[in-house]
Amino acid sequence: MAKFARLHYDVHEIPIADVVREIVNVEDLETLEPSEQVATRETDQATAYHKLFYDKFDRVQPLYRKLAATLLGTEADDFYIQQIPTFRVHLRNSVAVGSWHRDSDFGHEQSETNYWVPLTRAFGNNTLWIDNEPAGAEYGDVVVFDGANSWHGNKVNDTAISRVSMDFRTIPRKAYRATGKRSVSHGMPFLLGEYWGTL
Numbered sequence: 001m002a003k004f005a006r007l008h009y010d011v012h013e014i015p016i017a018d019v020v021r022e023i024v025n026v027e028d029l030e031t032l033e034p035s036e037q038v039a040t041r042e043t044d045q046a047t048a049y050h051k052l053f054y055d056k057f058d059r060v061q062p063l064y065r066k067l068a069a070t071l072l073g074t075e076a077d078d079f080y081i082q083q084i085p086t087f088r089v090h091l092r093n094s095v096a097v098g099s100w101h102r103d104s105d106f107g108h109e110q111s112e113t114n115y116w117v118p119l120t121r122a123f124g125n126n127t128l129w130i131d132n133e134p135a136g137a138e139y140g141d142v143v144v145f146d147g148a149n150s151w152h153g154n155k156v157n158d159t160a161i162s163r164v165s166m167d168f169r170t171i172p173r174k175a176y177r178a179t180g181k182r183s184v185s186h187g188m189p190f191l192l193g194e195y196w197g198t199l
Contacts, residue, residue: 003130004145009070011140016063017119020164023056024049030120030161032169034092038156041098045087045185049164053087068168069141069199071115076199080176081166083195083197085117090126090154090163100153103169107181111172116146118165123153126163171196 011017020031032049043127053060068081090096104110116128123136128143130152145152147169157163181190186194187196 003133003150004135004139004143007071007142009067009139009142014063014065014067016060016117016166017139017164019063020053022121024052029035029164031052032089032162032164034093034162035094037094038095039091039098041184043099044096045093047089049089050087054084055085057084058184062170064166064168067117067199068115068170072170072199074189078169078173079143080173080192080196081170081199082195084188085166085168088163088165088167090157090165092126092157092162094154095154096128096165096190097154097162098117100151102151103148107179108169109175109177109190110148111175112148112169113171114145114167114169116145116150116165116167118163118175120161120164122165124159125148126157126161126166127154129153129155148196188193 017029026032034084055145064085072079103112118137118141119139121138122128130145130150137143164197176192176196179190182188183195
C-alpha cells in the first residue's frame with residue numbers, strides 16, 4: 001500500500017507562494033536564513049515568518065480555499081476542512097516539526113486526511129518523511145497521506161535551501177464528532193467553527 005499520493009495544481013491560477021513571499025518580505029522563499037538551533041515541538045511555530053503568515057492570513061485565505069476546492073472537487077461538500085492551514089518553515093540546520101509523530105498522538109481523529117503543500121522545492125533532508133520514506137515534491141505538488149496513523153516528521157535540513165510549506169486536514173462530515181480536544185500548535189478546539197469549517 002502506498003504511503004502517500006501526489007496531486008497537482010496550477011500555480012499560475014493559485015499562486016500561493018507568491019503571496020507568502022510578499023507577506024514574509026523575501027524575493028525567494030528558498031533563501032530564508034539558516035537557523036542557529038534546531039527547532040523543538042515548543043518552538044517550531046514560533047518564528048517571525050509564522051507570525052507574519054498567521055497575522056496576514058486573510059491575504060492567503062482566498063487562494064487556500066480555491067486550492068482546497070480544486071483538490072476535493074465534487075466531494076468538497078462531504079468534508080469539513082481545517083479553516084487555517086498550518087504553516088511550516090524548514091530552515092537550513094533545523095526542522096519544520098519538532099518531533100516525529102502520528103497526528104492521533106495529539107488528539108486528531110483517525111478518519112482525517114492530510115494535504116501537504118510545499119511552496120518551494122522539497123527534497124532530501126528538507127522534505128517531509130512519511131514512515132521513513134521521503135515525500136519529495138515540487139511547488140505545485142500536493143502530497144496526500146494518512147497523517148493520523150502514519151509516522152511522519154523531518155530530518156535536520158542539510159540541503160542548500162530552506163523549505164517552506166503549509167498543510168491542512170480534512171475529515172468526512174459523517175465522521176466528525178465534537179470533542180474537548182485542541183490542536184497542539186495553537187490550542188484551537190477541534191470543533192466546527194473553530195478548527196473545522198466548510199468550503
